[in-house]
Amino acid sequence: MCSKSSGRSSRRIPACGRCTLSSWVPDEVWTVSDLVGRVREAVEAGVGTAWVRGEVRNLRIPSSGHAYFTLGDEAAQIRAVCFRSTLRLQAVDLADGIEVLAWGRVSVYEPRGDLQFIAEILEPLTGEGALLREFEARKRRLAAEGWFAADRKRPVPSLPRAVGVVTSLTGAALRDVLQVLGRRAPGLRVVVAPSSVQGESAAGELREALGLVTTDPEVDVVLLVRGGGSLEDLWPFNDEDLVRAVARCPVPVITGVGHETDVTLVDLAADVRAPTPSAAAELAAGEWARWVEALRAMETRLHRAVRARLGDLRARLAAADPRRRAPRSLVARRRIEVDALADRAAAALDRRVAEARRSLAGFEVRLRGLDPRVRLAAWRERQAHLEARLHRAVREAVARRRARLQALSDRAEALGPRRVLGRGYAVVRTPEGRVVREAGTCSPGQPLEVTLARGGLGVEVTRVSVPAEEDKRWT
Template structure:
């Protein structure tokens, strides 16, 4: 697809783009116009950054193009490319806007000419991943101090010599059992499965090493077999995979209980170095010797303390005899002590007793005087309170409303029972009730007057509640 651009006259251009705007427009145009595609070429100027990103140039006989593969994509490749490798990459065309450089953003990579095998590898890896065979939870722990190590590889393989050399150097005390099987060719997967089954039947090894030297993807293809992967996952003995070089990855590496980058590294991971074990043994022996010495010293101290507390019967009898003699002498001295001393002590005790005897007569006089003062104070208090009570009664009687009524006054209430204080508020014919010093009367207002005027009242037709009814004022 070739994008078309329309060129306008400068005088009619409504906007002038900056360089950044131009690069951004080209980048968006490339993203929208060119879908991801596969490209084949040779690796050059390869750089693996500390961030995990890969930067390289892909070239052929006539052209080059800069390429970048970010860490997330690079971790899925399964090998690290080297300068001169021919590869197939699946990439998107993009523009690095700060410099205006055209580049490829790589999503996938495989070795050129091995695309079919690599696709099979990826499909099998995805299938086994979905079955959960790569999960860390199913990995079995590797014995730290194995007694026997089993090795599955070819008797002619250089990897076998590397493994035996590493084991002889690190752990000469470990016995090695070899289960020979071809590691390359059409019959290799079946023979490897048989060797693994034989190792599990004999059950003599604590750890199994599945090893092979490096090679192309075709050379290592026996270790990408699904049957071998299932056999490794079902093995009762932990399996360490050491296939190829550090950059080579196979299905056996992913499904094994532990993956080693090389056969030599697999041998090193299979057992602890004898020198480390000897050092640990020396440390434990030294610690046990110190603990035993401390225990003996502690026991000796306890023995000395117990021996010091232990007394012979003869010595104990001598101590008792000596104490009995002392007590006998003290008893004789006490018995023959002069009577004068005892009399003096008795007189002193009597004198002290007299000083401590209470004086009853003096205390009795003080008690009688206190009782008399208490009686006099009580009489004064009673007389004072009686006088205060009489005054309060007289004061209360002076404010008694009944006494006021007895002197000829009356309390006037309206029909609601409220006391009437203003004659001007009364109405003619209004019914009132009078409370007198003795008895009461019901009256009606004849003519109300306010202020100092008199209010005339006529007797009500109702009978009085008590006493007789008289005109008011």
Template sequence: MNDVFQDTRPRALSVSELNHQARHLLESSFMQVWVEGELSGFSRPSSGHWYFSLKDQKCQIRCAMFRGMNQRIRSIPKEGDKVRIRGKVTLYENRGDFQIIAEHIEPAGLGALQQAFEELKRKLHAEGLFEAGRKKPIPTLPSHIGVVTSPTGAAVHDILTVLARRCPGIPVTLYPTTVQGQPATAEIVRAIGLAQAHAVADVLIIGRGGGSLEDLWCFNEEAVARAIAACAIPTVSAVGHETDVTIADFVADLRAPTPSAAAEKVSPDQRDMLRQINDREFRLANAANRALQRLGTKLEHLSARLRDPRRELLEKAQRLDGLELRLGKAMEQHLNRSQVRSGHLTQRLVMQSPRKQLTGSREALERSASQLDKAVQGMLAKLQDRLEHAAGALNVVSPLATLGRGYAIVRDEQGNIIRNAPDVAAGDRVSAHVANGMFTAEIKSVNPGDSWSQNPGN
């Protein structure tokens, strides 16, 4: 019987198995890490991925940042930069390389800047500089717009382009300043002060185009924040892109996501204004017409209810004028008929030529004229009687006629009509209106009751 050889050595792992287990161990032990160091060996192949190393004085580690992640980074890092990366620790199994897959990269000083940002934000918030109650309203139709920005940047071009399109009639004053670097803080404060001293703008746009946190940092300085908060002119902060947030945004009266959006917010659209003017003009005309119609209807109702004695006289006079016109027409027609008849008689007289018939016709004609005159006089007399009767009837109901019969209207010193004896007292002064005037008197005594029947002679 042959002895069978048995291998008692431990099972060896393949290289692939070892690398796979090491990768699993690293990824499960380090979910996510922040690492800071100096960037070295940076490369950008045609795939769009970034490959580099992070090193310090003693060690280094390989890093990779794939294209889907690095496209979010505004500025491409360069050799020797001090950076901080956020990523996952892993192992590239094919080569057994220990590395970090980076998801985010930023300058190493970003953490300190962010801390300074948060500290100043808390400080100014505690002082109430962010409160909505202290913010001034932005005018809806500014007469003059001020802009604090760089005269050579894209922001001023974007602002002027939008303003020229929307409302080119509004004047714009640029208060130039640098918007990046160490001198920018003092220059921005000086430009805001100059705009207030100039005192022509009724709204002020303060900002610049996009950039890194370091580029925008002057708008996070306390001096700039306090200058904006103390500005007497309503301010609009327009710093960077929509995702950029600065301290200036919090203290300004209004935040705009971009310089172009700031110009949109402070300028009315002249086309919208024209449409509004036309609409309001139409509505005003309609409202005026409706008001006039209501007033006209009300006036007609009041006029129909109003009865005035003069109106009765005018109606009588109008009727008399109508009768006079009818009489004149009747007389004219009668005279015309008489003339026609006279013509016929004259013609017959000429044709027959008897002297007796001529004399008789002349007498008949004279009688007709006399009868006509009497008829006219009688008709006029009847009309005159009717007019006098109507005037007499109207005079009967007239207050003046009542006064003419010996009555008087007595008023106290305040002009109130006195109807009862207790309404006055001894010593009061009264005024009495009679038919042809008025006089004043002083009350000597007051006798309540039916004093007229007791002493009618007094």
């Protein structure tokens, strides 16, 4: 016989199946709606809002515009929803397989009893979505600083003395650049500054390599190149400090990063952007290729002329009288003529090559003379010279004025009354301040003031002596 619960213990389940509701009635019975509602309240109160990291799966956006999907990881998953009014404000493009960081609240969808996450904020964690947003933000920031301005771009020298290359030693980009330069500009000096082009340390190494290669005074242009890759692979070339270093580089920079469709921030800051590393090398070769082709054409023409001349001499020798061909002296003479022609041809070739080199050097000198940096340096030197002359003239004028002022001061002091008083003279004045020049203007008992070189006296006239007529003539 089973026992029934009594009193407030009515929620206990009967111990056996023989007890029925007719014999045991609980005090409180919940409906399914009540139960699910209580669960929803407990979940919302206990968890509330939270940041959740997970992968988007089973994405579905019906005509209502709401996004229904599953957030999951390796061990668990939860249904999620982002309503249309919230979804259109997000910067992320939802797609299956991307990882997002979501902020929202946990609740229970009562009609189905499903635990669900209601997303209010969605941020991409991986994939190109987050990188593209960061790319655009950096692009706007650097453009506002003026690093992409067209007036900062410099022309690439047509005849560089040396070309600097900043790239990886093990990448295909370096092989492509060296192959193109070797074909288009044989003899052109190439200075390679090795650097990693991928990974966290790549941006710093690229900046150091760029600064190192420009220390060579003959490097007139720098190639910053690497092969193709994903946005993550090319991300070091979007480093803001590297962009500023490229813009501040003392010589023009040609970038050839990735493929033609790949655009990085250093491409926007560089003086010239090439679609590939090989195209960057073609641009760096400049006029070298044209001069090399011209020299090769001259060499071909000279060889052709020499061969034609030798063939003509051989034909003449063959048509000559056998008796004249037989003596060894004739053969030796012809050999000497052939050697002389060969020497003349070689000398002519050397002269043409030397003339071409002199022309090339003349063009280089003219190009350097037209370099704005050279003119600016000359103007600065003239300005410094004029400033020095102006400063020297001002100092000399000030010195002359000071000397004249000192002479006038000394003269005024020499003629001043204090010098006269210092020799024992005195100035006598009446109490009203009138200077006494003749004794006859005073009377006995009259007070007077006497000014000496140092100090003064108050006196009273006791006697008046008037000079004789003879003395008056000399007063």
